[in-house]
Amino acid sequence: MPASFWEHEPVRLALAGRHLGRAIRAYRNHPYQGRSPLPQSVVAAWLGITQAQLSRVENGPPIVHLDRLIHWARLLRIPSSHLWFTLPGQLSAMPTAIEGSDHDSAETLETAGAAHPPVPADAATSASERGGGTTDRRQFHALAALAGIAATGFHDLLSAPAEAPRSVGMEQVRYAGSLVEQLRQADAVAGADQLYDIAVRVHSRLSSWATKATYSREAGEALQIALADLAIATAWLAIDSENRPMARPYLNEAITRARIADDPRLEVLAFAQLALLVRDDHPAESLHSAQAALRASAGWGTPRLATLVHLRTAHAFAALRDVSGFSRAMTKARREFERGTSEDDMPFLHFVTAQEVQGIEGLSYLAMGRAERAADAFRATTESTPPALRRNRIYYTVQLADAQCRLGDVNEAARTAMAVLPDLSQVSSGRVWRDLTRLRSSLTKTRQPTATSREFIDAYDQAVSR
Template sequence: MAADGSVRRCACGTRLARDNRGRQCNACKKKARDLVVSPPVVPPEFWRTAEMCEAFDTCDMGAVIRAYRTHGHHGRTISQEVAARWLGISQTRLSRIEGGEGVSDLPRLMRWAHVLGMPRDLLWFRMPGRPQTAAEDRQARTPEGVDTPDLGNPGGISGGAVKGERPSGALTAAEQDTMPLSRRSLLFQGVAAATLPGVNADEADHIGKALENARRYSDAEIVASFTRQLDNCKADDGMLGSDRTLPTLLGMLGAIKVCAQDAKPDIRRALFAVGARGAEFAGWLCRDLHDQARATFWHDRATEWAQLSGDLPMQGYVLLKKAQTAYDDRDAVNVLGFAEAAQSGPWNLPPKVRAEVAQQEARGLAMLGLPMLDVERKLERSREYLSSAGDSADNSGLATHYSISSLTLQTASCYIEAGKPLRAAMLYSEVLNTGVLSTRDQGYFLARRASALALSGEPDDAATVGLQAAELAAATSSARTRRELGRTVATLQPWASRPAPRALREVLTG
């Protein structure tokens, strides 16, 4: 209840809980987070309103997108920044397009229409492979009665080519190869296209067949192929950086979603299990790119797919990742809350994950200013879990990377939060000098050490270490590392006129 005793409600009418200090219920919060990543589901009548029909009559995609953003169905206007993210362009470019800049590139127009789920009969250009009427939709089914899988876009209509005689309006093989939304080119031009750099010819052929006819071809082999791709993405991440790894991973997740639609139940569960691990990893990559909204989106998808596959450990593991995301946002309450939920829930977590969760609890306690004795107890508990991991069987595949080095690095962060930065700097140095970290992680923890040195009143050493971190951040496109270096520069402000701090500031702002 509000301070005056009145009942507080969300705009949707849901009564807000007493401990909810915001203005939205949990369902509306989730809807708002999802909106950042993908367009909302809209009913068929959405497209038949006067404002949408008038926009389509102009044959101007800018006018259509503007009418879509400002449609009353959404409850409020969707910003250009959010819509531009869906379409894969900048807000500035979308502003120019809505202002009258013409778009004549047919593949781009088709892709945007597909993303927003625009009905084919309202478009002024041809959308191949998309039946217009229910009768055409039935005729477009394969002899086995399986619809061509689409990518799950709201408002989209599934359909595919018919074997045998070429139907009216169908495309030749050469035409299909150039059309992004045709069935034949789905693997090469659709969401799954980004997976191709990580697969060999046999795997690409198998995935292509699975996308064309998921019920017939989605088998254990395709599950194994996706598992190998995920392992390759994780191996590439530390060297190539998140911005180069994420497109390949998202392509793989799109392919998994398509294959799971018509797979047999046991294969579907196996696909969702791989997808859950991939979605969790996508959340991590988005964290590294400092895209917290998308990180939250993929963590939520990881939880949902883990539930669909019956993977309890993964559900608990995602809670740990949410605690780490909360740490990025300096949200101490959620750091501790998510970690405690991971530790106490029915997840059956392996010892290494429990070790990482206990460390995260220690960090949350330190952030909240609790006594150092409580923090040390949690850290000791983490070491006990890690010690027992060597004697325990673990088939989960979770936190296999977690080691004494990992614990040492995270313990250092606890000391920073507890106001002991010099001790933290020493712990960071112990691991950084071993050479066990990937290029990206070496850069990030160098930045963390620079922050600790700056907090310890060592400006020249902090700036020198920070310059090393900046070089690796540029090589791996790590926004997370650059953000940490930004904190270092802010801490070094009292010494801003000294040569080394000035050089670090110029590198970051240049």
């Protein structure tokens, strides 16, 4: 934060009174945060605690545990001069200006970096380590999928850590923002496993711009938006590549940056993504997130955006086994979809097709234990999914096999699953492999394995061992 942030009276008094909880509350409600205070849930996620715990911290007695004080002060980047305790290995202050810059036309990107939440580890490093030293190979395949990107400077954002540029202009920010859509297009064809590490690296590099460079006010606002959009894309890649725990910090960041930039479109997308992330484990939170997206988009959302949010709502109701809620939300989703596209649709919404509506309906029926209705929906989806959405076709084909298995049609389930195995050499999605693994387990446990089911199990095992 800029130095003036910490001189705001509620923040200053809370820190002078040695009450970090009140300081966090003042931090959330600071005018710098934009039109709305930062939600407790967002800041709680940064700090690694629940919203209820943060409420007690803010309104209860002062925290006295030094390790927690130090940890949270570092996460919030509170200057040591405002603290009543010493930070080990004291954080160095960010420069307030770059030598030679014009104070009237540029300000530090510390302001653009204000919404950047702490990720549980060095994301770029941990992503490489999870790949078992295969990051270079993944980059090669991803760059091949992103046709022509390397020639236009994309590789500069993937190179080894280096000094951030002294200043960032609109051309650089627009270019960085264009990468998000190209990552999404490649994901639809090639799957997330090849792209997640790259998105993490690009996000890390842009975040370094946001904390160390200078920029005009126009470029700063654009950088906030680019980083929010990239955070949403990275969260999705984390979900599809089965790095789900890494997704929430990116979505928390996206919501915060969208609010600071006063961009409700990205706020809605982040809430819709959050509804997807938590649906299986926390369906009630999924419903709340989808409803928050509905409220934030009221009065301006396009039909395709409304379709997406109603689909998220329907799936959350299904996970809660609320049949009437599911039916109402699906009816609204179909009604909005029939209104057609709009020139104001965000590029991200290209995947909201008739096939996706059917696919989500199928997933919802599966969640409610209605496998026959689910199979019908998945069959209609897989028969008409366009080539540009190859990963979605594979995903819904695996769901069809799951529904067939639940109906007791072991041979048909095995044949359906067998059909997607050759495609998985070109599409790499941890989510698809997870569901295939579950299907293999289900087929193994059948009382009377058939020759067809054993053939699929053998083919699956060979594919995994490659």
